[in-house]
Amino acid sequence: MNDMRMMERVVSDQKTKISAANVQVYYGETQALKDVNVEISAQTVTAFIGPSGCGKSTFLRCLNRMNDTIDICRVEGKILLDNEDIYDAKVDPVQLRAKVGMVFQKPNPFPKSIYDNVAYGPKIHGMAANKTELDQIVEDSLRKAALWEEVKDRLLAPGTGLSGGQQQRLCIARAIATSPEVLLMDEPCSALDPIATAQVEELIDELRSNFSVVIVTHSMQQAARVSQKTAFFHLGNLVEFGATDSIFTNPVDPRTEAYISGRIG
């Protein structure tokens, strides 16, 4: 079996982590997402692509209820994480966001030390019984985020003193410190130079073995490089979803074809 076919089989074998059905999102009277249905697989990088304003970030924010923080935003439909409804009244959004972590477009470390940036989540969720355990979580998270070697001698220095690419990896370390199952990334490389972008992309590929990763990107090259599944959004519709290779080489919908060939965007 050639590598590509093997890859497709590995992708399709992964179990469903998040399942979204009939998701509609409104900002006031304006509908931003129309009847989105999609299944996000475990141990897979899923890319959301599409022209500006098509609803990629809105849908990403539905997956950890970040839209709850926007007063005029209303979400309808069902989103299940491991078969449990994340919009159920019983679900605490803070606990949910520990399981479904998020990394934003601009690196946004807290105005605290490198150590405290990573230790913050595990502390508030009571994940460490003592300082030794907390130290271990901080080290493990920084290692997974490929930042440990660069910061291990200055853990008490401010996170904001790191370079942009290092700050973004610090934010990734902070997001993975609570052992999330899903990591949402909203254009995580848009503020980074090409070298830092390459480092973060490499990291995304490594994270896939532990997490389900969903990434919003404006770069089709990036989607092609890092993801196994791609969803193409257009004007609030999820137009096409499938294996990244098929979306880029053999799109079914003419709108997808027009976007990837640069005719709409």
Ligand SMILES: Nc1ncnc2c1ncn2[C@@H]1O[C@H](COP(=O)(O)OP(=O)(O)OP(=O)(O)O)[C@@H](O)[C@H]1O
């Ligand atoms: N907080 C908000 N209040 C009102 N409308 C919003 C809000 N956030 C997004 N929208 C609207 O919802 C639609 C989808 O926006 P969204 O940011 O999800 O698109 P996007 O595909 O992520 O865009 P981009 O690629 O430019 O980031 C747009 O029409 C946008 O104006």
